[in-house]
Amino acid sequence: MFEYAPAPESRSVVDIASSYGLFINGGFVDSADGRTFKTISPASEEVLAEVTEAGPADVDAAVTAARRAYDSVWSTMPGRERAKYLYRIARILAERAREFAVLETLDNGKPIRESRDVDIPLASAWFFYYAGWADKLSYAGFGAYPQPLGVAGQIIPWNFPLMMLSWKIAPALAAGNTVVLKPAETTPLTALLFASVCQQADLPPGVVNILTGAGATGQSLVAHPDVDKIAFTGSTEVGKAIARAVAGTPKRVTLELGGKAANVVFDDAPIDQAVEGIVNGIFFNQGHVCCAGSRLLVQESVYAEVLDRLKRRMATLRLGDPLDKNTDVGAINSREQLTRIRELSEVGDAEGAQRWSAPCELPEHGFWFPPTIFTGVTQAHRIAREEIFGPVLSILTFRTPAEAVEKANNTPYGLSAGVWTEKGSRILWLADRLRAGVVWANTFNRFDPTSPFGGYKESGHGREGGRHGLAAYLR
Amino acid sequence: MSASERARLEVRKTYKLFVGGSFPRSESGRTYEALDSGGRFLANVARASRKDARDAVSAARKAFGGWSGATPYNRGQVLYRVAEMLEGRRDQFRSQLEAGEGVDRAGADEAVSAAIDRWVWYAGWADKIAQVHGSANAVAGPYFDFSLPEPTGVVAILAPRDSSLLGLVSVLAPVVATGNTAVVVSSYPRPLPAMTLAEVLATSDVPGGVINILAGDLAEVGPWLASHMDVNGIDLAGVEDPELAAAMEQAAADNLKRVLRPALPAWDVDDPGIERMTPFLEIKTVWHPIGV
Numbered sequence: 001m002f003e004y005a006p007a008p009e010s011r012s013v014v015d016i017a018s019s020y021g022l023f024i025n026g027g028f029v030d031s032a033d034g035r036t037f038k039t040i041s042p043a044s045e046e047v048l049a050e051v052t053e054a055g056p057a058d059v060d061a062a063v064t065a066a067r068r069a070y071d072s073v074w075s076t077m078p079g080r081e082r083a084k085y086l087y088r089i090a091r092i093l094a095e096r097a098r099e100f101a102v103l104e105t106l107d108n109g110k111p112i113r114e115s116r117d118v119d120i121p122l123a124s125a126w127f128f129y130y131a132g133w134a135d136k137l138s139y140a141g142f143g144a145y146p147q148p149l150g151v152a153g154q155i156i157p158w159n160f161p162l163m164m165l166s167w168k169i170a171p172a173l174a175a176g177n178t179v180v181l182k183p184a185e186t187t188p189l190t191a192l193l194f195a196s197v198c199q200q201a202d203l204p205p206g207v208v209n210i211l212t213g214a215g216a217t218g219q220s221l222v223a224h225p226d227v228d229k230i231a232f233t234g235s236t237e238v239g240k241a242i243a244r245a246v247a248g249t250p251k252r253v254t255l256e257l258g259g260k261a262a263n264v265v266f267d268d269a270p271i272d273q274a275v276e277g278i279v280n281g282i283f284f285n286q287g288h289v290c291c292a293g294s295r296l297l298v299q300e301s302v303y304a305e306v307l308d309r310l311k312r313r314m315a316t317l318r319l320g321d322p323l324d325k326n327t328d329v330g331a332i333n334s335r336e337q338l339t340r341i342r343e344l345s346e347v348g349d350a351e352g353a354q355r356w357s358a359p360c361e362l363p364e365h366g367f368w369f370p371p372t373i374f375t376g377v378t379q380a381h382r383i384a385r386e387e388i389f390g391p392v393l394s395i396l397t398f399r400t401p402a403e404a405v406e407k408a409n410n411t412p413y414g415l416s417a418g419v420w421t422e423k424g425s426r427i428l429w430l431a432d433r434l435r436a437g438v439v440w441a442n443t444f445n446r447f448d449p450t451s452p453f454g455g456y457k458e459s460g461h462g463r464e465g466g467r468h469g470l471a472a473y474l475r
Numbered sequence: 476m477s478a479s480e481r482a483r484l485e486v487r488k489t490y491k492l493f494v495g496g497s498f499p500r501s502e503s504g505r506t507y508e509a510l511d512s513g514g515r516f517l518a519n520v521a522r523a524s525r526k527d528a529r530d531a532v533s534a535a536r537k538a539f540g541g542w543s544g545a546t547p548y549n550r551g552q553v554l555y556r557v558a559e560m561l562e563g564r565r566d567q568f569r570s571q572l573e574a575g576e577g578v579d580r581a582g583a584d585e586a587v588s589a590a591i592d593r594w595v596w597y598a599g600w601a602d603k604i605a606q607v608h609g610s611a612n613a614v615a616g617p618y619f620d621f622s623l624p625e626p627t628g629v630v631a632i633l634a635p636r637d638s639s640l641l642g643l644v645s646v647l648a649p650v651v652a653t654g655n656t657a658v659v660v661s662s663y664p665r666p667l668p669a670m671t672l673a674e675v676l677a678t679s680d681v682p683g684g685v686i687n688i689l690a691g692d693l694a695e696v697g698p699w700l701a702s703h704m705d706v707n708g709i710d711l712a713g714v715e716d717p718e719l720a721a722a723m724e725q726a727a728a729d730n731l732k733r734v735l736r737p738a739l740p741a742w743d744v745d746d747p748g749i750e751r752m753t754p755f756l757e758i759k760t761v762w763h764p765i766g767v
Binding site: 125141143236239240243244247248255257412427431436437438439440441442443446448450451452453454456457458460461463466467468471 | 607608610612613614615616618620622627707717718720721722724725727728729730731733748753757758759760761762763764
């Protein structure tokens, strides 16, 4: 591997306050009971800021502010005016993209290359796309006079903090709802910086409220009687708990949950491109991706070749300082997640699969796990069934297309899948049979605000993106 | 006295379940009395048990691949054929509605007409819903990207209690027109129109197992369907007890079933909309790069 000189992005573009309040009704306020927690950089374990933990009283205050804004301003505002606020937000995010990218990388641990080139541009694009829907809702296919739902409670994960915020807030606001959003406890900072974007855009107070906190804060939000809609992205376990909690209430719910995607490589696939797709599929964002291609299914006849080239490619991945522009693989988001990845990998060893990790030096501080593959994996192995949510790939083989479909669908999840082959008819044949909400053919991990994304089966229900994404926020 | 002058004794029908294209009795051996609107005995009807519900789910699962894989044009034709045969059973449905729902002849006739027309309406959707509910997505990059609706899988339907034919058709037809297979629990007090529909289906081109009809108490059978891990969606239309509905919705969360909450809209509307089809459709998005 070539030696590269360090090329770190400067931290000076972002000012991190030592502590943050809750963003309620257009301003930052302290919590009712004064509880706080710290958010750290997972790459160094350095404390970045102290953040407020919202309790039930704060949730109530935020929902009340959102309700007032809904009744008095947002639901009655003409769509073309709402649109202009969203366009403003899209533009401000683009203008402050570098600031957001650096902050995201600091708080999350992901490589600056990804936050700069994927997360932040997509977040801005998401607002720009849905801005245009705000005054065109009667053309969205939900009747001539679709109505907003009211106050949306939104809970997002730590893997794509600002991007997930945009997936939630943009369609909700475009449709005329107001929101109370809770970012994940390990990655609250870009959501708090987004509050300042709302202020710069002169968004009416209460339209967007941001509550930091952990699971208990989320539970209070889900349980609040004046919330009309819950949108959640996260684990299947919590998704099921939310589905139970809203049962018997009028609350609407959409869930975007876990996955265990199959990435299927046929013997006629362009191997170099497929290897790039495999690497992107599982090592993008350290594998902290619900739609990650975490099960590789290779046709037996090319197994040896694919494995060999994959290992060679993995050996060139650069793991380290997420702020370095050369870095491919950043830090694991938290100690807790690192523990889970280690434990499941040890289960893989214990169950008889063979582990191979890219030879790379792990930094002394922070949370790190090398890009890793397991061969000799069977469908019964836990590493082939459970979502690891880390840079760990399980490799299985198949002989016939029918066997590939059978194995790919052999999971309670159904979020995404990949297919690599030069044969067009085979792509469509497979795409038809894969029980997954997104099928990437000869590509992987592509996202776009116009493109519906979401799962089959236990990967959740509802779609985000596109015209379909509006359905979650209209009646 | 000649034979023709004697009052002829009617041959009564045994009302059984409809599972996998056959008419089994309940494995539990139980029956219950279906009464007319005045409380008089009409028939003994097989009363479905948990085991019957599970058999119906396996039949529906077995039928799913073929039905969802059939061309939408073919599904539309097969369902339209059902409507043709419903017309032929008009008198039977009418008298069952008169007896069961206590409506007069004209009212029953109207309900039968509306039910047949509704069936035709949904049959016509089979090959159109993809264009209305799918999309081509203008992504910002060199990719061809499209989204298509696909059936969710096996859907359990707890049919409305009062509207025993029009209500039944209004909840069943949208589920199967979109390529799902169904397990229906019919109206407990008024099961006969559902059983007559089963006879129509049995002699139609609808493959066995695509539609399974259980007569029985939804409070007894419904929870088993709600918690069944091989059921993908559940329509709680006919669950009138809010606590029971909430319990079933909770049970449905075990495998994240798609849930349509209880609703008893006016069934006799001109245009029922597409909102009973879309809850049991998944959107699949496919990406492919564009290049030479």
